[in-house]
Amino acid sequence: MRLNQIKKGGLFRVKDLNCCNDCVSRLMSMGLLPDQEIRLVHEAPLGDPIAVEFNGCHISLRLEDAAHVEVEPI
Amino acid sequence: MSESQAGRRVALIGNPNTGKTSLFNTLTGMRQRVGNYAGVTVEKKTGTWQLPNGQAIELIDLPGTYTLSATSLDERVAVDVITGHGMGSNAPDLLVVVVVDVENLRRNLFLASQASELGVPMVIALNCWDVAEKKGLQIDCKLLEQRFGVPVVPTVAKRKSGTVELAKAVEKAIKTRPTLVRPKWPEPVQKAIKTLHEELVTQRGEALREGELQRLLFDRRSAVCERLKTPAAEHQPIIAAVRDQLYKDGFQPDAAESTLRFRFLNPLLNDVLERQAAMKKRSKSESIDQLLLHKFWGLVVFVGMMFVVFQSVYTWAGPVMGLIEGGVGWMQGIASEALVATPMLQSLVADGIIGGVGAFLVFLPQILVLFFFISLLEASGYMARAAFLMDKLFQWCGLNGKSFVPLLTSFACAIPGIMATRTINDNKARLITILVAPLMSCSARLPVYLLMIGAFIEPRYGPGVAGATLFAMHFIGAFVAAPFAWVLNKTVNKGRKPEPFVMELPHYRVPQIKLVFHRMYESGKEFIIRAGTVIFAMTIIIWALLYFPRPAEIEANVTAQYIGQITEGALSEISGEILLDAPRATELEARIAASYLEQSYMGRFGKFVQPVFAPAGYDWKITVGVLASFPAREIIISTLGIIYSLGGEIDETSDDLRSTLGNARWESGPRLGEPVFNIPVALSIMVFFALCMQCGATLAVIAKELNWWWSLGSFVALTSLAWGAAVAVYQFGMLFA
Numbered sequence A: 001m002r003l004n005q006i007k008k009g010g011l012f013r014v015k016d017l018n019c020c021n022d023c024v025s026r027l028m029s030m031g032l033l034p035d036q037e038i039r040l041v042h043e044a045p046l047g048d049p050i051a052v053e054f055n056g057c058h059i060s061l062r063l064e065d066a067a068h069v070e071v072e073p074i
Numbered sequence B: 001m002s003e004s005q006a007g008r009r010v011a012l013i014g015n016p017n018t019g020k021t022s023l024f025n026t027l028t029g030m031r032q033r034v035g036n037y038a039g040v041t042v043e044k045k046t047g048t049w050q051l052p053n054g055q056a057i058e059l060i061d062l063p064g065t066y067t068l069s070a071t072s073l074d075e076r077v078a079v080d081v082i083t084g085h086g087m088g089s090n091a092p093d094l095l096v097v098v099v100v101d102v103e104n105l106r107r108n109l110f111l112a113s114q115a116s117e118l119g120v121p122m123v124i125a126l127n128c129w130d131v132a133e134k135k136g137l138q139i140d141c142k143l144l145e146q147r148f149g150v151p152v153v154p155t156v157a158k159r160k161s162g163t164v165e166l167a168k169a170v171e172k173a174i175k176t177r178p179t180l181v182r183p184k185w186p187e188p189v190q191k192a193i194k195t196l197h198e199e200l201v202t203q204r205g206e207a208l209r210e211g212e213l214q215r216l217l218f219d220r221r222s223a224v225c226e227r228l229k230t231p232a233a234e235h236q237p238i239i240a241a242v243r244d245q246l247y248k249d250g251f252q253p254d255a256a257e258s259t260l261r262f263r264f265l266n267p268l269l270n271d272v273l274e275r276q277a278a279m280k281k282r283s284k285s286e287s288i289d290q291l292l293l294h295k296f297w298g299l300v301v302f303v304g305m306m307f308v309v310f311q312s313v314y315t316w317a318g319p320v321m322g323l324i325e326g327g328v329g330w331m332q333g334i335a336s337e338a339l340v341a342t343p344m345l346q347s348l349v350a351d352g353i354i355g356g357v358g359a360f361l362v363f364l365p366q367i368l369v370l371f372f373f374i375s376l377l378e379a380s381g382y383m384a385r386a387a388f389l390m391d392k393l394f395q396w397c398g399l400n401g402k403s404f405v406p407l408l409t410s411f412a413c414a415i416p417g418i419m420a421t422r423t424i425n426d427n428k429a430r431l432i433t434i435l436v437a438p439l440m441s442c443s444a445r446l447p448v449y450l451l452m453i454g455a456f457i458e459p460r461y462g463p464g465v466a467g468a469t470l471f472a473m474h475f476i477g478a479f480v481a482a483p484f485a486w487v488l489n490k491t492v493n494k495g496r497k498p499e500p501f502v503m504e505l506p507h508y509r510v511p512q513i514k515l516v517f518h519r520m521y522e523s524g525k526e527f528i529i530r531a532g533t534v535i536f537a538m539t540i541i542i543w544a545l546l547y548f549p550r551p552a553e554i555e556a557n558v559t560a561q562y563i564g565q566i567t568e569g570a571l572s573e574i575s576g577e578i579l580l581d582a583p584r585a586t587e588l589e590a591r592i593a594a595s596y597l598e599q600s601y602m603g604r605f606g607k608f609v610q611p612v613f614a615p616a617g618y619d620w621k622i623t624v625g626v627l628a629s630f631p632a633r634e635i636i637i638s639t640l641g642i643i644y645s646l647g648g649e650i651d652e653t654s655d656d657l658r659s660t661l662g663n664a665r666w667e668s669g670p671r672l673g674e675p676v677f678n679i680p681v682a683l684s685i686m687v688f689f690a691l692c693m694q695c696g697a698t699l700a701v702i703a704k705e706l707n708w709w710w711s712l713g714s715f716v717a718l719t720s721l722a723w724g725a726a727v728a729v730y731q732f733g734m735l736f737a
Helices: A024-030 B021-028 B073-082 B102-116 B129-133 B141-148 B162-175 B189-204 B210-218 B223-227 B232-248 B254-269 B286-293 B295-337 B343-361 B364-380 B382-396 B401-410 B412-425 B427-439 B445-488 B514-548 B554-567 B582-599 B601-618 B621-626 B635-643 B654-662 B679-691 B696-703 B709-734
Strands: A012-016 A038-045 A050-054 A057-061 A071-072 B011-014 B032-035 B043-050 B056-061 B092-099 B124-128 B153-155 B504-507
Touching: A012 A024, A012 B102, A024 A057, A024 B254, A024 B412, A038 A057, A038 B286, A057 B102, A057 B286, A057 B382, B011 B021, B011 B073, B011 B295, B021 B032, B021 B043, B021 B056, B021 B162, B021 B514, B043 B102, B043 B412, B056 B621, B073 B092, B073 B223, B092 B162, B102 B124, B102 B129, B102 B210, B102 B254, B102 B427, B124 B129, B124 B141, B124 B635, B141 B153, B153 B162, B153 B401, B162 B554, B189 B210, B189 B232, B210 B223, B210 B232, B210 B254, B210 B286, B210 B427, B223 B232, B223 B427, B232 B254, B286 B295, B286 B382, B295 B364, B295 B382, B295 B401, B295 B427, B343 B514, B364 B382, B364 B412, B401 B412, B401 B427, B412 B427, B412 B514, B412 B696, B427 B445, B427 B582, B427 B696, B445 B635, B445 B654, B445 B679, B514 B601, B514 B621, B514 B635, B554 B582, B582 B621, B582 B635, B601 B679, B601 B709, B621 B635, B635 B654, B696 B709
Parallel strands: B011 B056, B011 B092, B092 B124, B124 B153
Antiparallel strands: A012 A038, A012 A071, A038 A050, A050 A057, A057 B504, B032 B043, B043 B056
């Protein structure tokens, strides 16, 4: 399952990241690494971008970039 | 001040939203200088920090950044300054204060750890200590100090607490030069760094520290490359080969740094902080966001908020603008009277200098109010939410959500709008935002719309259509801007990779009013310096073009002709000397002014250029008006006033000007005798003003933010666009007229 597909409410764990994507490498230096817990907190009015929470901070990113992060439900 | 103290520099680095700028302001007070780093448009803020022992430190506020992997300009500047390249000279005496937000200790220390690789002494300021305490976060500073090897000082920038301790720690650190503990890199990374050192430093003589070599190794497009003396064709393969080898050794180079550095940091942070169960508990900010980022209500609040901002810009600034206009008029009156003996000096001072200063000063209130709101929204944390809500609307044409506020600001004035684009860290989006910003209908266009609509649309079609026309004129630029941005994105930005749109939604904070006002003051000052000087200079030039040459016989000829006309009529009061009654004297004066204008360089130039504007329906007088308003749009009102011989004080609501324009006839050409102004001409003029780049100050600001080529390019592009649209509107309109 990918980060762009997750729904609000559930808690997820990062399985794998495609670090060749610029956005993902930025997220990684913010601490988004495998095994990190993550959840969806907001969706913008048109469904894109989304805001996720990990490590206590809220980060917004676009769906096309979120597709590069693989997650699994906890 | 001894010499060793003179060059002492301290740089503040830290993630965005750590209260770094707030700390900077607290430490430096008002002793700040704002400029740009050489060659890049990143704002450079420096100030003087007085240490308790009397030493004066140059404090540098680096742009907020999450990482030193220098892909964006901000990050590049941070690396440059820390390595001593950004400030003009090498800075072996640099000390770094890392401002760390207690709530995101791990992520913040990642940046500190990256900076430590560059070999600079360091002090950590744990900011927002109060928030952490309130949230029950306990941090063991002593343990942190022990493990990381640098002084750790808790601070609350807002309340100035901890600043004395910080100053003492820095004082001491300048002597002891403590450095943050560095990770022990696995064998393959060490090998890669060694190879890079061998190839670049030993063989090619590049001056690179180990930390910079790490940047070359770990970052896909490191900005450090731009500093290498070795040509790209030579250094790129070296770096690529080393990265390949690292991959073969089991470390994906793009992921290696984050993975390894966090792996190094995690055990060091064990037991340092008591972490609350953040994932389960909703924070206050998140509850607020349930409303403000709601799919429907979030938009309602957003639109409402923008409405209030704009309403305030007009209503709050309106009276002050009126006062300024009044004051300018009053000063012009005084100057005119005082200099009545020397007509040229009188005109230069009253029309040129005072008029020129007034022309931009009148916009200052609006800009101050705007910046008050912008800094309020930024400081509270709402700005990131606005960008989040708007992002999708802007994506398709290469912009992003952060373009929204600069573009909205441009509806008041493009200058603060363009200045506000600095918050867009994606250079590609920033470029397009700057180039389309002048298309937003700024308040200087309003007088032109009001004049044309009041004189031609309203009398014929009534207030309903007049209102609709005004509304349409305000948005025509925005409608043109969207495809224009799209084209720019497909052409000039082709091949450029967009920056990732990753944006933190920071916790909401109550803005510090003092900082908000400080920011407002800074922006106002910048506007006066940047825009003011240009508008002022251009106004003087235009004044000269409208004033010279001034052969004395014109006055005599016009007077003689006028008297001749009157004598034919009902004039009998000649007794040796010709005396005119007051209204006739005024009319004569106005006619003389108009004749002078016709003879002036600008008047001649207008006649010469008129054929270009003929397809848009303009006679030479409108052409002169259009040309004269190239430095600043609002000039057209007073120019049309003079040229259609009304003289003196004219504004857009003046009935005289409206009726005179209505009565103006073609003096020559195929439409001889027909009215110059009809509905298509009025519309054509409005469309021209809506789209044209008639603002010298905006051009100057674009040149400052990008360069003169962009400025020139946007001038040519927007002016041609405006001309084309004006011609189209007129020609199409004439089919129905």
